[in-house]
């Protein structure tokens with residue numbers, strides 16, 4: 160039996176239970192994942208479909224979540240565009256030759272995944288035939304990808320990125336256009352291979368003031384979601400610290416808006432209106448709280464989220480590596496036991 164609760168909630172249809180999945184649901188909190196990581200790097204996992212399929216399925220089998228997310232990284236297509244990267248443990252993506260000049264942008268290739276990332280498409284094909292829950296494909300948002308490509312690594316204040324944005328707006332737009340072309344093409348290939356929903360992770364776009372988001376990023380997001388709409392799968396847009404941007408997010412063309420824990424869901428709903436579904440927003444740090452406290456907070460989110468059709472339970476950001484797997488399981492059970500009709 161195929162469990163389509165997640166897809167139905169994305170389409171704002173009524174569901175008997177609230178669907179739940181977790182960002183970073185495959186990862187270091189799980190001892191079996193850590194054991195695989197002793198033998199393969201993150202990139203190597205992605206290059207071996209049999210391993211990547213196994214890692215993607217782990218949280219579905221162990222936690223009972225209602226969706227799988229392809230095990231990959233937002234940087235994988237950046238490498239395929241011709242910009243080499245490394246993922247340094249406890250640091251994040253590092254790019255030794257960051258983008259500085261027009262020629263660096265011109266050199267980036269809008270690749271064909273069948274040619275450059277065939278293993279990713281093979282992984283998706285196998286997952287699509289084996290899973291009993293929908294598979295979420297994903298890409299990084301252009302702002303977030305650009306931040307790594309320009310800064311050369313993680314950043315606190317995105318100074319170089321914002322500087323390029325305002326001091327060289329034409330070069331910035333050229334980079335946004337290149338990344339948008341890549342995102343539309345690569346996400347389309349993921350759907351063709353069998354992905355049933357797409358999430359755009361624009362984790363760091365919340366560092367922008369709303370007026371800068373509107374001027375320098377939103378047109379690119381609108382082009383991306385317009386380009387992806389014909390694929391007919393739900394499109395999710397997520398970033399961290401996006402409270403002040405949520406109203407703008409709702410008019411990008413995304414069908415589902417991811418919300419972090421800083422914004423009460425009821426406020427998020429007011430900001431996005433009633434044409435989109437919401438996804439979120441349990442604070443990942445609260446997986447370290449006592450069970451009763453976790454439950455109280457989850458019920459509060461469920462009550463706010465289910466006031467309107469179209470709610471998917473998730474964390475406000477990714478699972479922390481030191482999380483107890485039992486806490487994740489408990490949270491899934493609390494969500495599935497919630498009675499949508501009675502609101503308890």
Ligand SMILES: Cc1c2[nH]c(c1CCC(=O)O)Cc1[nH]c(c(CCC(=O)O)c1C)Cc1[nH]c(c(CCC(=O)O)c1C)Cc1[nH]c(c(C)c1CCC(=O)O)C2
Nearest residue numbers: 182183184185186201231232233248249250251360362477
């Ligand atoms: C910003 C970002 C990246 N990658 C991603 C984002 C957007 C989501 C977010 O904001 O968390 C997206 C991502 N990265 C990974 C997934 C897998 C699917 C999932 O289970 O959610 C997804 C959806 C695997 C991964 N990607 C990474 C890990 C952890 C390290 C590992 O196992 O080697 C995983 C499971 C590495 C990575 N890759 C990146 C970072 C910041 C890190 C963490 C570095 C660290 O803490 O060691 C870039």
